[in-house]
Amino acid sequence: MWVTTATIEAVALVALVVVLGPVLGLFDLRWWMITPLVLLDATYVAVVPAWRYRVHRWEVTETAVYTQTGWWSRERRVAPMSRIQTVDWNQGPVERLFGLANVTVTTASAAGALSVAGLDRRTAEQLVAELTEKADAVAGDAT
Incomplete structure (x- = not known):
């Protein structure tokens, strides 16, 4: 892709x-x-x-979502499950061509949403479901 x-x-x-x-x-x-x-x-x-x-990475644990992005400088972000507000997936035309999708995790952070790009569509759908379930299970109002 x-x-x-x-x-x-x-x-x-x-x-x-x-x-x-x-x-x-x-x-x-x-x-x-x-x-x-x-x-x-x-x-x-x-x-x-x-x-x-080589640079872009992501991981989900019981307590948080981790992403790593960057070109010249690396950015590592952590979104605790208690801060997750929405979890979405989308496909552009190139992603659709290859059967891939992107997942966006919106939090209450001023730094903006976390994105995981180029996932297999089924993996993206499973990730959305998993994060939604985990975020819903954590007490708090995501603010």
Whole structure:
């Protein structure tokens, strides 16, 4: 999924430069102008999905949800079950293509929701059900 998304982004960027550059009169398009962009995009497609896979992590315990994200700097977040307000899953077009889904855990935190991306759809549905059950079992008002 991440490779496909990165490829779509890279192709869109090249298409944007190829179409908008000459149309807006910014420059006369030459092949040597596109080559560095294509090489940069190819590097992006080769590196970014693997990097995301190595960095992004999540875990659910009896007491909390843990996530880890980040590119240059890592962010680790913990959402205690007592702070969970809603648990949702969604699918964009690329996720649907691969049978994947994303789970979003909304808490009372000012830092915003925790997200777990690229889960198998069945796993995402089970995670939503599990977190909903666990959060409901904890006393408190999630504030």
